[in-house]
Amino acid sequence: SQQGEEDPQALSIQEGENATMNCSYKTSINNLQWYRQNSGRGLVHLILIRSNEREKHSGRLRVTLDTSKKSSSLLITASRAADTASYFCATDASGAQKLVFGQGTRLTINP
Amino acid sequence: NAGVTQTPKFRVLKTGQSMTLLCAQDMNHEYMYWYRQDPGMGLRLIHYSVGEGTTAKGEVPDGYNVSRLKKQNFLLGLESAAPSQTSVYFCASSLFGGQAPTQYFGPGTRLLVL
Numbered sequence: 637s638q639q640g641e642e643d644p645q646a647l648s649i650q651e652g653e654n655a656t657m658n659c660s661y662k663t664s665i666n667n668l669q670w671y672r673q674n675s676g677r678g679l680v681h682l683i684l685i686r687s688n689e690r691e692k693h694s695g696r697l698r699v700t701l702d703t704s705k706k707s708s709s710l711l712i713t714a715s716r717a718a719d720t721a722s723y724f725c726a727t728d729a730s731g732a733q734k735l736v737f738g739q740g741t742r743l744t745i746n747p
Numbered sequence: 748n749a750g751v752t753q754t755p756k757f758r759v760l761k762t763g764q765s766m767t768l769l770c771a772q773d774m775n776h777e778y779m780y781w782y783r784q785d786p787g788m789g790l791r792l793i794h795y796s797v798g799e800g801t802t803a804k805g806e807v808p809d810g811y812n813v814s815r816l817k818k819q820n821f822l823l824g825l826e827s828a829a830p831s832q833t834s835v836y837f838c839a840s841s842l843f844g845g846q847a848p849t850q851y852f853g854p855g856t857r858l859l860v861l
Contacts, residue, residue, distance in 0.1 A: 724789055
């Protein structure tokens with residue numbers, strides 16, 4: 637069974653607006669990652685946040701992690717048409733050798 | 748540096764036929780993974796390998812076999828294809844699993860089983 641659940645399942649906003657998507661998970665983790673998937677393509681790694689970190693930034697991306705609530709959020713600021721994609725969170729538990737992916741949020745940026 | 752490549756890109760099979768999907772990586776990664784992705788779904792792990800000569804089952808291993816004879820290659824086999832195996836298959840690799848969990852993905856193989 638998949639550990640992560642993304643919310644919302646789909647999000648449509650205007651170019652220039654900020655997009656926020658959330659991920660919840662069930663068990664204790666070592667790290668949480670966010671990946672992007674453009675239509676028909678493989679996933680691309682965006683950012684990793686470790687369990688002892690609360691917030692991390694990379695360019696227009698901001699990720700927060702709340703281990704007490706077992707949740708994370710990904711904020712994309714000043715969205716662009718090129719940000720249209722599906723976004724997945726992925727977690728790895730302590731000692732695990734593999735990731736568990738959520739079902740993804742489909743983001744559409746309207747020009 | 749090609750990263751992770753997958754062969755073939757697209758394949759149509761008839762029920763009961765067999766095939767092998769090839770994944771190759773040139774990053775000297777220890778860990779390799781095979782996932783399947785169905786419409787509107789996330790990725791489900793089929794099998795993975797933590798090093799040359801090793802394999803392990805993932806979440807949905809039934810109907811698939813794998814081999815990792817060389818560090819850079821990870822093969823996924825379907826012995827007797829079923830329509831339920833129609834999916835997009837992704838291969839990924841990572842340097843060291845838990846210590847370096849970032850995974851690098853191939854472009855995918857679209858498989859249609861009639």
